[in-house]
Amino acid sequence: MILPIYLYGHPVLRKVSEDITKDYPDLKSLIANMWETMYDSDGIGLAAPQIGLNIRLIVIDVDVLADTFPELKGVKFTLINPRLEVLDDGEVKSRDEGCLSLPGIGESVKRTEKVRLTWLDEDFNPHDEVFEGYLSRVIQHEYDHLEGHVFIDHISPIRKQLIKSKLNNIINGKVNCGYRTRSVAKPKR
Ligand code: NI
Numbered sequence: 001m002i003l004p005i006y007l008y009g010h011p012v013l014r015k016v017s018e019d020i021t022k023d024y025p026d027l028k029s030l031i032a033n034m035w036e037t038m039y040d041s042d043g044i045g046l047a048a049p050q051i052g053l054n055i056r057l058i059v060i061d062v063d064v065l066a067d068t069f070p071e072l073k074g075v076k077f078t079l080i081n082p083r084l085e086v087l088d089d090g091e092v093k094s095r096d097e098g099c100l101s102l103p104g105i106g107e108s109v110k111r112t113e114k115v116r117l118t119w120l121d122e123d124f125n126p127h128d129e130v131f132e133g134y135l136s137r138v139i140q141h142e143y144d145h146l147e148g149h150v151f152i153d154h155i156s157p158i159r160k161q162l163i164k165s166k167l168n169n170i171i172n173g174k175v176n177c178g179y180r181t182r183s184v185a186k187p188k189r
Pocket of ligand 1: 098099100101141142145
């Protein structure tokens with residue numbers, strides 16, 4: 001089932017999300033719905049707050065970027081209860097980011113592209129790995145959602161001022177994108 005994507009301005013995107021257990025209701029179908037929603041909106045990652053749930057659950061599929069970043073071929077994850085640490089010895093890079101919760105916005109974001117991530121997969125098996133490069137950026141972007149942050153929190157006040165009218169349109173639900181959305185201004189859309 002394709003779920004509506006919650007837009008910038010909605011308070012669900014500003015809360016710190018909570019861990020889940022194996023008993024979380026209908027978890028398998030929730031994860032399946034997140035995949036379906038992400039693919040339907042041509043996203044490469046989706047965090048549970050973006051579908052209105054403040055739980056620590058992320059899906060990522062970056063295979064579509066394999067032409068540009070060959071190391072991303074076949075890379076697909078479900079991350080449950082992830083914990084992330086940015087490693088200071090990584091390369092600092094600025095690259096453009098976008099977000100399904102901020103349609104039409106693309107901004108350059110500076111990040112240290114090396115992280116250590118611990119998480120549980122969909123069978124609740126534990127993992128502990130270090131990621132670098134573009135994938136570490138995607139993971140940080142999605143992880144930000146679990147902490148109540150969005151990528152434009154990382155841009156300068158001047159850049160933010162320059163996109164203010166676009167942001168106001170998103171807050172008011174005035175977006176033109178090819179997927180279902182839900183805004184704080186038009187909650188029943
Ligand atoms: Ni996002």
